[in-house]
Amino acid sequence: LAKTTQPISMDSYEGQEVNITCSHNNIATNDYITWYQQFPSQGPRFIIQGYKTKVTNEVASLFIPADRKSSTLSLPRVSLSDTAVYYCLVIGTYKYIFGTGTRLKVLA
Amino acid sequence: EAQVTQNPRYLITVTGKKLTVTCSQNMNHEYMSWYRQDPGLGLRQIYYSMNVEVTDKGDVPEGYKVSRKEKRNFPLILESPSPNQTSLYFCAIGGAGSTDTQYFGPGTRLTVL
Secondary structure, eight states: OOOOBOOSEEEEETTOOEEEEEEOTTOOTTOEEEEEEEOTTSOOEEEEEESSEEEEOSSOEEEEOTTOSEEEEEESSOOGGGOEEEEEEEEOSSOOOOBSOEEEEEEO | OOOEEEEOSEEEEOTTOOEEEEEEESSOOSOEEEEEEETTTEEEEEEEEEETTEEEEOSOOTTOEEOOSBTTBOOEEESSOOGGGOEEEEEEEOOSSTTOOOEEOOOEEEEEO
């Protein structure tokens, strides 16, 4: 199972773009990269998922280089409500390993 | 939208008093799982179930039991709770495959005195 490493915390200001990078050196061929968001005392919520190159949805973009050993979650123009913990996961079958995530604090 | 219900949401109990935290879903998902979340440790999977009567251990199964007698429900059982099981517990549905999104319940905050 691929282990992920991401920064423990980040600060940003409202309106800025935030990029959170995750490394997953041991990712397997069939694994997907998935990001979740968690607010205090709530369950994690799915943000975005990708296999390679770039994926974009209404919330975020996910950039994955060709070697897939890392990925970057990009949050455009963050607001105070984006303050949360963001988890990078590499998912194969059945087992989710969350790690400790990146605590993003958005400042006014 | 996927709905995961957990009960109770908050529970304070004493060491050794058996308890059950219920989890039910409205999506007919085959895959369900339980996590605990502790400060500094993130979310850790306790048990998961791939279908009715099919369960398997996650990363921290000690002190817990589960059952899956019907697809809708996946209760977490603490036969003899101890203070180190004080935690925030989440039930989740989905996540059986690489592209299968997991949906989490609202959480159960358990305190064992």
